Amino acid sequence: MSEVVLASPRLPGLLDRRGWRTLDRADVVVVRGEPAGWAPALDDAGVRWRAEDGVPAAPGEIVLDVSGRGRAPGEPLGAHLLDLVAVMDRLRSPGGCPWDAEQTHATLAPYAIEEAHEVVEAIEEGTPADLVEELGDLLLQVAFHARVAQEATGEGRFDVDDVADRVVAKLVARHPHVFADPAPAGTRPAATAADVQGGWEARKRVEKGRASAFDGIPVALPALARATKVARRASGAGLAAEVAEDDGLGGDLLGSVLEALRQDASADPEAALRAATRAMEARLRALEPR
Incomplete structure (x- = not known):
């Protein structure tokens, strides 16, 4: 033998x-x-x-x-991601798949949204095997976009390592309680998840040069998701009390949607909720400390 x-x-x-x-x-x-x-x-x-x-x-x-069956001794966790990079290279290179070769960031965008929803469905209703599959499909979108950008020229060019480098730098910068030196004397380290969340949002606001806690919320989010995001940003900005004390601050967003439907059964509930959220956001922005 x-x-x-x-x-x-x-x-x-x-x-x-x-x-x-x-x-x-x-x-x-x-x-x-x-x-x-x-x-x-x-x-x-x-x-x-x-x-x-x-x-x-x-x-x-x-x-x-070296057939690749299983994880070889000493092979670090994550090494199999190199297989995904190699497969994407094969699909996009001459002699690969015609459909894959003609995709762009714009044509791929709907798939990212679809795959994200399928990940959520697998979490809520699926099995671990379902989640593995759906996370793989979402990871494919990352690898696909990175491979498309690798072929670009000028400012649009980047690759999967640039994507990984950016998120690693972001995670390190936003977790000083983990990666930085011990907190200076007289300061309180992040002791709870709430402390971490507050620090994360504050650092992100500075990094991105945002003037308001509500800047950067994607307009294209589904109406309910955007309303939730605005409410959470309000809480993170210390405006939860103002919201609770003022019924006019969109305290009943869904109620406003139901009222719109009561007045006109053909009304678009998504549009009604977007309008109510915009009104709430405008009032909250006016209450933000300057």
Whole structure:
């Protein structure tokens, strides 16, 4: 029976000392799987090798298995994301898929919304397997947009590493209670989730140069989602008491929708809720401390 050393096809050369010692003592290493990625690393290490290529290893020979089955020892969590990047590259490159090749950020935009809703549905009503599938579909949208941008020129050009770098920098900057030095003497560290949320919103407002707590709420959100976002921003800005004390501050947004429908059964409830939310937001903006 042949001895098998399992290794990552995604990160050629990644082997622990024991693995390399095993390969070093072989007369010839039989590479199972696609050998192209590993060839330079094996050559640099002076290891003689051949591709399995339908000719199985003889008893006693050492097999380097880079077929990608399972997670190889030492392979970090997240390494399989490289497979997604490689598949997107294949689909968008010459000889790939014609449909994938002609997509743009604009044509893909509806799918991001659809996939996000399907993730929520899987959380609320599905199984863990359903959630894995739907999160994969949402992740595909990220990889797809990044691959489209990789082909752009000028300011529109970026790639998946730029996306990852940006979100990592954002997470570190907005979690000083985790990543920064201990809080200076006389200051209170973030002790609760509410403390964290308040600090997050304050830092985000400064980063984005927002003059109001209500800036940056997407106009294209569904009416109920936007109303909820405005209400939460009001609470985060310390305006919850004002909302509670003043019935005029959209205290009954859904009631205003029902009233619109009572007056006109053909009224658009989404439009009615958007209008009520705009009115509430305008009054809240006027109450914000300057």
